Amino acid sequence: MATTAPAGTRRPAGIVPTGVLVLGAVYTLFPVSWVVVAATKSKAELFSTPTFAPGTGLLSNLADLFAYRDGVFWLWLLNTVLYAGGGAVLATAVATVSGYALATYAFRGRGLIFNLLVGGILVPPVVLAIPQYLLFSEASLAGTYWSVLLPQILSPYSVYLARIYARAAIPASLLEAGRLDGAGEWRLFHRVSLPMLTPAMVTIFLFQFVAIWNNFLLPFIMLGDDYRFPLTVGLYTLLAAGANQPSLYNLIITGTLLSLVPLVALFLTMQRHWRADLSGGAVKS
Amino acid sequence: MTTRIRQGAPRAGAVPYLFLAPAMVLFTLFMALPIGYTAYLSLRRTKVSGLGLGAGARTEVFAGLGNYAAAIGDGELWAGWLRVLGYGALVLALMLGLALVFALMLDAAHVRLAQITRISIYLPYAVPGVAATLMWGFLYLPGLSPFGDHPFLSAGLVTFSMANVAVWGGTGFNMLVLYTNLRAVPREYYEAARIDGAGELGIALRIKIPILVPAIILTTVFSVVATIQVFTEPTTLRPLTNTISSTWSPLMKVYRDAFVTGDLHSAAATSMAIAGISLAVSFGFLRVVKNHAFGED
Numbered sequence: 001m002a003t004t005a006p007a008g009t010r011r012p013a014g015i016v017p018t019g020v021l022v023l024g025a026v027y028t029l030f031p032v033s034w035v036v037v038a039a040t041k042s043k044a045e046l047f048s049t050p051t052f053a054p055g056t057g058l059l060s061n062l063a064d065l066f067a068y069r070d071g072v073f074w075l076w077l078l079n080t081v082l083y084a085g086g087g088a089v090l091a092t093a094v095a096t097v098s099g100y101a102l103a104t105y106a107f108r109g110r111g112l113i114f115n116l117l118v119g120g121i122l123v124p125p126v127v128l129a130i131p132q133y134l135l136f137s138e139a140s141l142a143g144t145y146w147s148v149l150l151p152q153i154l155s156p157y158s159v160y161l162a163r164i165y166a167r168a169a170i171p172a173s174l175l176e177a178g179r180l181d182g183a184g185e186w187r188l189f190h191r192v193s194l195p196m197l198t199p200a201m202v203t204i205f206l207f208q209f210v211a212i213w214n215n216f217l218l219p220f221i222m223l224g225d226d227y228r229f230p231l232t233v234g235l236y237t238l239l240a241a242g243a244n245q246p247s248l249y250n251l252i253i254t255g256t257l258l259s260l261v262p263l264v265a266l267f268l269t270m271q272r273h274w275r276a277d278l279s280g281g282a283v284k285s
Numbered sequence: 286m287t288t289r290i291r292q293g294a295p296r297a298g299a300v301p302y303l304f305l306a307p308a309m310v311l312f313t314l315f316m317a318l319p320i321g322y323t324a325y326l327s328l329r330r331t332k333v334s335g336l337g338l339g340a341g342a343r344t345e346v347f348a349g350l351g352n353y354a355a356a357i358g359d360g361e362l363w364a365g366w367l368r369v370l371g372y373g374a375l376v377l378a379l380m381l382g383l384a385l386v387f388a389l390m391l392d393a394a395h396v397r398l399a400q401i402t403r404i405s406i407y408l409p410y411a412v413p414g415v416a417a418t419l420m421w422g423f424l425y426l427p428g429l430s431p432f433g434d435h436p437f438l439s440a441g442l443v444t445f446s447m448a449n450v451a452v453w454g455g456t457g458f459n460m461l462v463l464y465t466n467l468r469a470v471p472r473e474y475y476e477a478a479r480i481d482g483a484g485e486l487g488i489a490l491r492i493k494i495p496i497l498v499p500a501i502i503l504t505t506v507f508s509v510v511a512t513i514q515v516f517t518e519p520t521t522l523r524p525l526t527n528t529i530s531s532t533w534s535p536l537m538k539v540y541r542d543a544f545v546t547g548d549l550h551s552a553a554a555t556s557m558a559i560a561g562i563s564l565a566v567s568f569g570f571l572r573v574v575k576n577h578a579f580g581e582d
Contacts, residue, residue, distance in 0.1 A: 014395030021390050022398060024383070025405035028453065031420040032408070034431070038423070051431035094307045101304035110301070117308055120316055122567050124514045127560040130543050130552060131319035131326070154311035185300045214413040216517045221544070232415040236521055239419060243524035249423070256419045260412055267411035271404060 032260070039257040043250055061254040068238075068251060075227055076234035077258070080213060082145070083230055087152045088209035092201050094153055099162020099200075100193060104170060114163070120156035129221045136222065147222040148230070152212050158204045165200035166193070202273045206266075213263055231259045326553035327352050352554035362555065365535045368444065372534075373512035375448040376455070381505060383452065384459035385497070389489045391460075392467040394475075403464070407457035414454060418521040421450045426525065438526035450518050455511075459504045466500040467493060506570050510563045516540070535559055 034051065041049065042057030049055060065073050102114050132151050136142040170193050178188045216232040223229055226237060235255055242248025330348035356362055387406055391399050409417060423429050425437035425446055437446045470493070478488050516536040523529045531545070532538040535555060543552035 014393075014397065017390035017393040017396040018398055018402075021387060021396065021402035021406070024387050024456075025402040028406050028409055028457065031417070031424060031453070032412070034424060035420050038429075047428055094311065097304045098308040101301040105301035105304075107301045113305060113309065117312060120312070122510065122564055123316065123320065124510065124556075124560050124563050127323055127556045128316065128319045130539070130549075130556060131322040132315060134549070135319060135322060150311075151315045154308055154315060159308065189304070210411060214415075216413070216415050216521075220520075221540070232413050232517075235415050235419060239422075239521065240524045246428075249429075252419060253423065256416050259416050263411040263413075264408065267408065268404070 035253060035257050035260070039250075039254045041250070043247055046250060046253075047246070057250065058254075061250045065251050065254045065258070069226075072226060073234065073255060073258075076229050076231045077262075079145075079228060080230040080232075081262075083148050083152070083219070084209045084213040087149055087212045088205050090149075090153045091155045091158055091208040092205045095155060095158035095162045095204050096194075096197055096201055097189070098159045099164075100166045100170075100189060100197065102159075102163045103166035104172070104175060104193070117154075118156050118160045118163075120154070121160070125217055129218050132218075133221050142222060143224050143228070145228060148219045148228075151218060152208075152215070155204075155208055155211070158208055161204055161207075162197070162200055166197060169196045169200070199273075202270075206270055206273055209266070210263065231255075235259060323553045323557060326550055327557045330550045348550065352550050353558065355551060356554045356558055361532050362535060362538055365532055365538055369513065369515060369534050372444050372448055372451075372515065373509070375445065376451045376512055377505065377508055379448065380452045380455045381459060381501070381508065383456045384463055384504070385494075385501065387456070387460040388463035388467060388497075389493060391464050392493065393485055393489075403461075407461055409454045409456075410458045410461075412454065414450075414517040415521050417454045418450050418518045421446070421453070422522050422525045438522070438528060440528045443522075443526060443528045447518050447522060450522075451512070451515070455508065459508070462504055463497055463500055466497055470496055502570065506567050509566050509570070513559060513563050513566070 037052050037054055038046065039061060040058040041055030042060065045055040045057060098117065102110060102117075128151065133142055133147075136144075136147045141147050174192065175188055178192055183192070213230075214232065215230075216236070219230050219233045220236070223233065226234065229237070235252065238248070238252050238255060242252055328348060328350070329345050330351060332344050332346045390396060391403055424431070427434040427436070430437070436442060474492055475488050478492055483491070514536050515534050519529050519533045519537060520540075523531070523533075531541050536559060539552045539555045539559070542548045542555065
């Protein structure tokens with residue numbers, strides 16, 4: 001590159017943004033890399049060896065974690081997969097049919113229904129979680145899998161995403177042509193529209209999967225029996241039990257690491273599907 | 286694509302209602318009903334007669350706005366609001382500031398390593414709040430901390446330490462929202478500015494940031510609402526320090542009232558107050574800026 005004045009002002013412009021971003025990446029990766037290293041340390045090594053020196057205790061830490069209370073950690077992991085997987089599939093289905101109907105039909109009450117469904121974005125979870133617990137108690141369902149699964153199926157944000165995406169992706173003329181050919185409304189949705197909505201559905205599934213996986217408040221309030229806990233609540237109880245016993249720290253650290261692995265793996269493999277631009281309204285029509 | 290639904294074009298009849306039935310059933314059961322029930326509970330109180338023993342000794346009576354009056358007069362709740370205000374101001378300024386800086390840097394003309402740094406900074410989005418708090422919590426602990434024995438969890442520093450967890454977890458998502466908005470801007474805008482002699486900094490300040498205003502407003506509103514309801518981080522950090530009380534944030538007090546001290550009515554009134562404040566903040570914010578920031582429906 002030439003060293004003339006204009007080029008001289010351009011070069012630092014490349015160093016500054018790159019440097020700032022690298023600093024940002026170091027900051028975000030720091031605790032994650034710490035937990036990876038710390039999980040390899042034995043009880044003695046955790047407090048004695050340098051922070052980023054790998055230890056020799058990974059296998060015994062894993063064995064201890066899986067032996068903890070007859071392997072309850074496995075159950076937490078399984079429960080989390082069930083809540084997040086089941087909840088996200090159902091949430092995606094509900095959001096897709098709702099968004100499709102709101103985007104492609106003209107009918108009485110459309111504006112009202114849209115506002116009701118999407119207005120839920122602004123309702124704080126706490127206003128819902130406590131009375132939901134009481135209502136589930138009335139129905140003798142508090143503390144069950146249903147009490148965590150059911151309230152997380154309707155996702156206002158997902159309905160909103162599905163509607164703007166359906167509005168941009170499905171040409172009214174195509175549905176019109178289908179109707180002229182005698183296709184029924186269900187067939188139009190199922191065979192014509194659904195394939196066009198797939199990108200939005202993948203995004204909605206991922207967002208909802210992460211939201212349920214990371215949720216703490218709802219299962220914390222709903223569940224009493226630790227055999228139904230998801231990882232978040234399980235790890236919290238592990239910490240609450242072990243905060244004063246440094247001998248349990250290895251368990252908590254190893255459990256934290258394992259709770260990150262599935263989501264980070266999903267995140268890295270599905271990287272290109274995390275499209276925040278669906279929400280930014282930047283969908284090209 | 287500009288032809289939307291023409292007046293009465295699809296003779297759909299009951300079809301859209303059938304498509305919307307699952308969502309409306311879920312809305313009724315898990316949103317409308319709980320909100321109504323909370324409002325109802327907040328207007329009632331438990332009346333204890335006699336010694337409070339026996340089957341008929343505790344009855345529910347109408348309390349009017351008594352629970353709200355009690356919430357307003359509750360010093361511990363106000364202290365909670367103040368703590369959350371300080372914490373929230375810190376989180377919002379740092380998180381959104383960093384998100385904006387990172388988004389602008391990613392969009393800069395000559396940046397390198399953009400993809401790997403973008404994925405790294407976005408990564409905490411995939412980390413549960415509980416796990417993030419546990420990781421930082423251990424990093425703050427004297428004896429484990431690589432930063433020496435600073436009292437990160439002391440009364441004076443705990444707010445900053447907690448804010449750091451929230452900033453760490455939330456910056457990437459907000460950065461991506463802003464960055465995605467920037468990517469949608471036609472590059473010719475910048476070319477024109479460059480020809481007029483604007484540098485990268487000038488383009489960022491005078492073109493990119495004004496374009497981002499609506500997105501910044503939206504991310505601010507969502508972040509404010511999330512911050513008002515902070516619960517997971519302080520609750521998870523509590524076992525590691527005695528500087529976080531069980532009523533540190535208003536939402537923690539709601540939880541304690543409802544499930545530890547068993548005062549549902551006061552918990553209901555407080556959660557209605559939190560909801561009211563969240564809604565007022567969101568609507569107020571959106572209303573103020575709607576006219577000049579958003580053009581579309």
